[in-house]
Amino acid sequence: NPPAPRSGRPVEKVEEGTELVLYNLRNGREIRYAYVKDYLFSKNGNVLLIETSARNADTSSYASVIWVDLKTVKADTILRRFNDARSFAFDEEATQVAFNVERDSSSKAQQKFFKLYYFKAGMDTALKIAERATPGIQQGYTVSDSTMPEFSKDGNRLFLGLSQIRQPKDTSIPEFESARLDVWHYNDDYLQPQQLKQLRMEMGRSYKAVMSDDKKSVIALGATDAENIYLVDEGNADFVIAVSSKGNRIESQWQGFAKQTAYLISLKDASRKVIKEKHRGQFTVSPKGKYITWYDGTAKHYFAYNVKTGISKNISQKIMVPLYDDEDDHPDDPPSFGTIGWLADDAALLINDRYDIWQLDPDDKKAPLNVTSGYGRKNRIVLNYVRTDREKRFFEPNETLLLSAFNRNSKDDGFYSKKLGANGDPLLLSTGAYSFTAPMKAKEAEVYIVSRMTAQQSPDVYSATDLKSFTRLSEINKQQQDYNWYTAELVKWKMFDGKMSEGLVFKPENFDPKKKYPVIFYFYEQDADGLNNYRAPAPSASTINIAYFVSNGYIVMDPNIHYKTGEPGESAYNSVVSAAKFMSKFPWVDSTKMAIQGQSWGGYQVAYLVTRTNMFAAAGAGAPVANMTSAYGGIRWGTGLNRQFQYERTQTRIGSTLWQRPDLYIKNSPLFKVDKIKTPLLIMHNDADGAVPWYQGIEMFTAMRRLGKKAWLLQYNGEDHNLVERRNRKDLSVRLGQFFDHYLKGAAPAKWISEGVPAVVKGVDYGL
Structure with missing residues (x-):
């Protein structure tokens, strides 16, 4: 120095x-x-x-x-x-x-x-x-x-x-002389709100490079058209993989994704070789860097690119069962069930179908091997590899895999094991009416820690040496024994379209079949697989708390919903109202005291249902989309994304643009049928909602008010899509209880229900 x-x-x-x-x-x-x-x-x-x-x-x-x-x-x-x-x-x-x-x-x-x-x-x-x-x-x-x-x-x-x-920035110009605006341009890669959300990331963006062997010069690898660089064989290979979405970003506005091009880039001279252009999805590299693989959602198969030969092959075409979610009901290419990992020396790739695990030859010379012998599909048990070593890069040819096992019929959960290269079915370790978290394994011993729960037992920690028998290490919720808890059961019924569906019914622990109970239907999409999940009592962020309402004398049902393209509203009607008809036949159900409640997508479905039926005594809709024609072009302010792709391809499932099928957008919008509503509707929509535009709740409320319908709008100041502040969660929990107690149990209405809360007493009188 x-x-x-x-x-x-x-x-x-x-x-x-x-x-x-x-x-x-x-x-x-x-x-x-x-x-x-x-x-x-x-x-x-x-x-x-x-x-x-x-x-x-x-x-x-x-x-x-x-x-x-x-x-x-x-x-x-x-x-x-x-x-x-x-x-x-x-x-x-x-x-x-x-x-x-x-x-x-x-x-x-x-x-x-x-x-x-x-x-x-x-x-x-x-x-x-x-x-x-x-x-x-x-x-x-x-x-x-x-x-x-x-x-x-x-x-x-x-x-x-x-x-x-x-x-x-030129700091010599006074702030008051500087215009403040965002300029939107039709050729921008991303809309301005998305650019602003990504601004910090873009300002800090860097492009990967490598020092020359003598450390006297730099070889630039990344660039604006090779923005994502992935090391191969932990950086030991003489090339890297580059993936870029440049040139394909504008259409992500309505597709919800940007297609990507992958390259091999040499570490010697930064020369490039195209692997695949305009692909939807991710590219993965084998541990030793011999192959690059991807799943093609249109072909519905896996492909492997041989780095040495430069040839790509469909390596799963000989498998006759779907490697994609054949039950997916979105108007888009269904997703795959994913990959598990590679065998040593890049000898084979392990992938999932819905139930089983397959071994694929990356050169497509050997026939695919069903590692789990079709056991999962034969028994409707979903078998998935449990990763207990996060640093593990590949499997040895005769290694034993630990598998989680979920029974789609009974909803039981458990574990199996399967030795690679060995014939026969997986070996059962344990299974039962539980829900497990992924086990954690000691690094140098056959000892596991796992959390296990049921609907009645909160998730406690257990240890096991073989995952066959478990030793309980905690008892975190002993105080539950002092309260009236709930039971959960799986039920099945026939929907209006003739197809079977399933859902969950929650009853009070002190259930008396001779009594009549009010029922609240809570729903989103499909929750029946969560039969054995524990639902803790807690102040509500947006939805009814099942443990609280059931403990206080309600029955709650959560029905699965099955969708058809272009008909999200009627799909909810087919699923939910048929479930309500099914429940109303039981002698312990008061069919005159039934209600519905949901948040976000569930809130939309609630808003739609009250325009189609008067069978519910009350309804609660959190952050509902009321008008699909105005929501279609809106912004999800939390991410800056435009909402078009949601309606065309994903959750809303319209399957067409607003210009192709305006009739479907109008038909599925509750706003245009508000005049049919007779059910009292409680709306919650917060003024900082970053997912569903706040004005959607306002459109629904003002339309109902204009037509003389019973409606309330809870607007929590500065809160997002779901409530974060505990004081607001407690407040909503109280109001949900008061609202449904009034309409389903006949309790006297709280002041906010009967009179409202004028702005002049805001913060002084909460109307509770």
Whole structure:
């Protein structure tokens, strides 16, 4: 390092670090380091890297980076005199470290240029190896200050990030002289609201590059048309994969996705080779980098690209069962059931169908092998691999897989095992009327920790050595025994279209079949698989709390809903009203005291249903879409996305544009049939809703008010789609209880129901 100037460093106050204590748990030895701003332990625990600040009281002190050998506790200063050091990264063996440094700017400078420094054990000091003037870095780019350098697994390569140098804002122009606006352009990749939501990410965007072998130049890999770079074989391969959506982004406005092109990019000269163009979905790379695979939603099969030959093949075409969700009812290509992983040396790819696991030859020379022997499909048991080692990259040929097992008939949950390469069915470990979370396994022992629940038992923690028998380790909800809880049962009925459906019925623990109970139907899409899920009592974010209402004398039913393209409203009618007719036949149901409640998509369905039937005594709709013609072109302010794709391809399931089938948008919009409503409707729609435009709830309310219908609108100030603040959740819970108690139990109406709450008493009288 050059000698310090006589006057010392410039007198500019810095943020001083604090004391770091290094304590040896074996011998009790303690070492203290002063003015520490940041520190990093190597993965293998051999090295501690420390960044210290200068001291404001001592102008001869400087910020430093210190390398501490934890075997000897010897400390060496590897860099001094800088303003900022960040993004420290060790190699696998902790013999090398790289980090970003800024040395030349004042703390108030609008532009700061970082440089990449490198140190290897045995060197005297860290060396600057990359800056904006380094050969290979394009003019207008510099070393990214927000991207952590990365070594390849073998330590032979060092990757870094490059970012564009952006023009700083002209601070000489007074703020009041600067116009404030957003300019929307029809050729923008993304709409302005989405750009603004992504602004921080874009401002910090960097493009991956790699240092040359001699660390004297940089090879740029990423670019504006290769924005996503993925290392292959943990960076050991001589190429990377680049994926770009450039040129395909505008249509994401109405498609909900952008097609992508994948390339191989050489680490020697950054030359490119196209793998596949304009693909919908993700590309994955085999562990050793021999193959790139993808699922083609239109062909409904998996494909593999052989890096050596450059040939792509359909590797699942010989499988006769669907590898996609054949029950998916959206007007779009159905999703696949996903991949599991690779065998060692990229020998085979493991994938899922709905029930079973398959082994595919990436060169399509060997026939596909059903690893689980079709056991899942024969028994309607969904078998999925349980990943207990997050660092595991591949499977050995004779390895035993741990499988989760969900029975679609009984809704039981449990575990099986299956040895790769062995014939026969999977081996049952345990199963029952439970719901399990994914087990966690000890790293060096056959010991598991898992959470298990039922509708009556909250999720407690259990240990197991074989996942056959379980030892309970916790009892977190003993106080539940003091309350009237609920039971859950699976029921099935025939819908109006003649097809069977299923749903869940929740009854009070003290249920008396001789009594008549009011019923609330809560629904969204399909929840029946959650028969054994525990539902805790809690203040409501938007929907009825099942445990609370059932404990207080209600029956709650949650019916599955089955959809037809272009008919979301009538699909809800077919599913929900048929369920209500089914329930009304039971002698313990008061068919004159039934209600419906839902939030968001469920809220829309509630709003539609009250225009089609008068059989419900009350209804609650949270954040409902009332008018699809106005909501279609709206913005989801939480993400900045336009809503068109939702109506054409996803949840709303219209299947056409507004211009192709305006009749379907009108037919499925509750707003146009408000005159038919006779059911009292409680709407909740919050003024900061980032998912469903707030004006949708207002349109519904003002239409009902105009026509003299009974309607209430709860607008929680500053709240999003679902309530976050506990005080508001408690308030909504009280109002939901009061509303349904009044209409289903005959309780006297609360003041807010009978009279409202004028603005002049807001915050003083809540009308409760």
